Amino acid sequence: MAEGKRSAIPDVCLPSPDVRWTVEDKARVAAEIGAACRRGGYFFLRHHGVAADLLSAAYEETRRFYRLPVDEKRKFNASAQSQFLGYRGLGREKSTAHTGSEACEQYRIGNIEGALDMPASADFYHAPFTNGASLFRSLVRLGDTLLSACTDDLGLGATGFDPFMTSPMHRLGFNFYGVAHGEQIANTVDYAMSPHVDLSLFTMLTQNEPGLEVKGSHGEWICVPPTHDALFVFIGDYLQRWTKGLYVAGKHRVRAVTADRLSIQYKHRPGYATVVAPLSRFIGEANPARYGPFDTGRQYASHLRSLLGSG
Template sequence: MNKATSFTSVPVIDVSGLRSENAADRLAVANEIGKAAREVGFFYISGTGVDPALFDGLLDATESFFALPLQEKMRSYIGLSQCHRGYVPTGEEGFEEGTPDLKEAFDTALDLPADDPDHLAGNPMLGPNVWPTLPGFADTVTAYYQAVLDIGRQLLWAFAVTLGEDPDTFLRYATKTPSQLRLIHYPFNPANEDAIGIGAHSDFECFTLLKPTAPGLEVLNGAGDWIDVPPLPDTFVINIGDMLELWTNGEFVATTHRVRKVKEERYSFPLFFNVDYDTVVQPLPQFTSSDRPQRAPLRAGEHLFAQTAQLFRYLRIRLESGDLALPDGSLPVGSFGQEARQRA
């Protein structure tokens, strides 16, 4: 069982060794990652090799988009999309019961052609992106997405190796993933200085690679205390998501986190690394025993969609009207992470 602790800080791991020709170097980094995944569920990574200019361009493009008038941003409203892409206005989304998140966002993912067979078949998370008419916006966002997705593939390899599994255990399922990149803007309002920017939650996918511009992120430790996770130069924040917690039957922990006390304008760029939509995720045999019963399997994409549909206003309306139904076996929001463990 995982050893999630009463940690008071989040470790920093130099992952440049994952690109080494020396197998021992690669394994050493993978084992550092495994230790953090078991004990904290959150860690920083440095040494990624991602060109800082890609993030600078992304931030400039994002600032330009969110500076547009609301009417112009709503031309890309996510509720107009058939595959959950586009602009998310303040109040559209909320993790806390009855409390909308105090942020706006722009959601992108793997940009598939309009004639993609999964999209044409009605898959709710696969299809083409929605792009505003800002010059260069699509190319800038896509370049950053592809670079960070490559880091995610390196981490997915490392997670398998540190568990003693075949290196392709997870990678074989990462061929056409509904991995989302969100561009998030937390406007600063002194009246809301201590308010929730985004409510407590675990992430629905395998893991997240996050690049924020200002403090506000907090993570829940094993003792029930909230620990600050401020941005550090030249790093990404990584956190374990629901699917890796399920795959390891709780060996890795999907640590609950939130954004609060946003004391300045804040931008945040999480890439939620997922496996293919129809991947059946179930505990690996090494993590099941008579005193550690196997959790029920889930399809990765269906879990993502079910959680998303319970959080976004436009999808909840469709659920309530009967135009949309959750997949069989869907779990309520909050079924993973430290909060779920502490409730149990």
């Protein structure tokens, strides 16, 4: 673990949210995001325009929810039928790196695919997080801005990723890592969330206590400190796959915590059943695809069932 390597994480500063971006502003932001995506796949995003009081209110809702009795939280249990919106109890998610489970409680809100049957409306699962739902809408707008900058950096033209973003399946998660969680589920590893990359275009995250670590270019784990004035962004599998590895997915984990920790994470995702595979501009006869296709519909749902069960 590299506690002192805050400087290893680049900063991207957006123009003031109160002013119209100039051509020069757009070019600078695209270049800075593109450089960070190629180098390690993560960066701090400053001047993001998300209201501090909205973030604070969402944190308070998260604290309030996780103080509820277990039976109350389980009323919102996530399942395949809820498109995995809702509550994921302690130990519910299996680890992909060891034989145990992830030492955290989780909750998800977000968009749904209307063609699929659900036992209750998305509003039911959003109910404990009124401010969280407002935060979700704010982060969707910010996510669209970041994706537009990636489109500019990659030279994908005016439409960019638009064909893949019809009815996007964005998600916002509220996570609780308790100091005793690992012991309660008999984990023997020194981390609370296993190393992985996200199945998303990118993730934006805020945390109230240390714990998040990203993997550096030399294989070291770099501590991501909590920041009150920035969001932490890391690239997911889908942008890495679409760009054939030009953009690097940020591998990350959560180490065992020494204080109860909350994190709020937003995942920007394409439409349901989008097939993510290297785009034609990044491959050719002398430059074959290194990544197979991934179906964000059934294949993604199958992945979640393998981690969470059917609910």
